[in-house]
Amino acid sequence: MTPNNRFISLDVFRGLIICLMILVNTPGSHDATFAPLEHANWNGFTLADLVFPSFLFAVGNAMFFSMQKWKTITQTQVLAKIGRRTLVLFILGYLMYWFPFFETNTQGHMVFKSFAGTRIMGVLQRIALCYGIASLLIYYLKPKGAIIVSIFLLVAYQGILFWFGEPGHELSMIGNAVTKLDLWLLGPAHMNHGEVVPFEPEGILSTLPAIVNVVAGYLVGWYIQTAGKTRKMLAGLTGAGLVSTVLGLCWNIVFPINKNLWTSSFVLYTMGFDCLLLAGIIYITDFLNITGWTYFFEVFGKNALFIYLLSEVVAILLRASHLYKWLYEHIFRLSGPYTGSLLFATWFMLMCWLTGWILDKRKVYVRV
Template sequence: MTQTNRFISLDVFRGLIICLMIIVNTPGSHDTIFAPLEHAAWNGFTLADLVFPSFLFAVGNALFFTMQKSKTLSLGQVLAKIGKRTGLLFLLGFLLYWFPFFKTNEAGHVVFKTFAETRVMGVLQRIALCYGIASLLLYYCKPKGAFLVAVGLLIAYQGILFWFGEPGHELSMVGNAVTKLDLWLLGPAHMNHGEEVPFEPEGILSTLPAIANVVAGYLVGWYIQSAGKTKKMLAWLTGSGAALTLLGLCWGIVFPINKNLWTSSFVLYTVGLDCLLLAAIIYIVDFLNITRWTRFFEVFGRNALFIYLLSEVVAILLRASHLYKWIFNHFFSFPGLYTGSLVFAIWFMLMCWLTGLILDKRKIYIRV
């Protein structure tokens, strides 16, 4: 497998995930979403639930190539690079939830949104922490050590939830150990309020098993690099994906697949699906040499972080100005609320893609 094609496959995988992420995050109406594009309410799994763990898997894939370039750097330079990227990602995520920094109070006046009511954890924050911890594990413990630590985290996480959760309610939204820790460390004002009670789907404790998604992505990237473009590599990737998916389903019998708690069964199940998806992309791109379709997703993949941030900022501004609902009602609701909601999401995704295309044509790639 040539290096160019390998990067194409990774860009396509990452771009496909970003494309789906934008569609999932920006429906015309959150009240009318087709079931596969809506997250499972609690236990269970939908297509939307695959997006976030797949992005972490892609971070691990990219991390392999990044760490190869770091072999010529000193320990201080490596740690500074990891620390800088972790800090910037976390800060961007935090500022994203604080944005637009102002709100309208009960009297109708525009006031500054204080830190006291700002969500601390979130998507980019989890990506930052998983990237930073996985990078340190892989640097100090090497791939084998990082793999063992990741397995240990998955096993220990189940024990922690059942040991520290409320008896009989260990895996409920209120009684789980993840929420208890977040309430103690962050406080309800700094948590997500999208549910009936304060609950942080990107909680501090549930970030631990998510590290395994990044480590898995790294190990897969490492194997693909070392094995090369062979049928054996493709068979191994496909077989591993099928085995992990089945293992995740089996583990889910006693430790249910749950994105909100990021259960260990959820990790294995999503890593397995990611291996199968990546294997399919590599087969089509590198073995069948069918690449005409890849350009669309490469645009997303080459500026994944920027396009994700752009989609979130634009959506926030449109909602704050009430244009979001107005555009949906006046231009997209005519096919029906559910179909119109999906068409709106696809339109929004395509607008983001056009921005990415302009950047790609100008060879502008924004990295953190």
């Protein structure tokens, strides 16, 4: 498989995930969202739950190709690259949750938003930590060592949740070990408040099994390159996807698939889906040579991080100015609450795509 084709498949996969991520994150109304685009309330799985682990998988996949360049630089330079990227991603995520840095107080005055109430963990923060730790694992322990550590993390994570969680409530929102650790280290003021109680879906402890999604993406990148564009490679990737999905379903019997806790069964299940999805993209683009549809997703994939940040920042500004609600209520909702909500999300996604298209035409690609 030529490098160009590999990167097209990767860009399409990553772009598809970013496209879905925007549709999930920016409906016209969260109270009028079609079921597949809503996250599972607790245990269970929906299409929306595939987005985040797939992005981590794509990070690992891309990481394989970037790490090939590390062979020509010193260990100090490698560590500097890993550290810088990890830190920048984490800070960007933290600033995004703090943004727009001002809020209205009880007297109606605009004041600077205090650090005391800012959320510390989040999506980009988890991506940063998973990237940094997975990179170090693979760099020092090589793929074989990273696989062993990954298996250990998945098995140990179940043990930690059941050992340190409240008896009988180990997998509940309140009694789980993830929340206990976050409350102790971060404090409730620095956690997500989207639920009835402070709960961090990107918790510190639950970041450990998420590292495996990145490692899996790396291994798939390695496998695709070494096996080449052959039907044997495609069969292997498809087989790995099926096995991982089935193992996830089997583990689900004793350790339920749960995105909020990022359970080990959830990791295996989503890894399987990602392998099957990527195999499908490779088959269509590289074996059938049907590529007329790919450019739309390539635009997202080439500037994935920037477009994700753009979508979140613009949505925050629209909500703060109440324009978000006005557009939905007075324009999109005319077609019905649910259809209008989806149309709003589609419109918002296309506006983000247009920005990406302009950048692509100018050969501008934002990298961290």
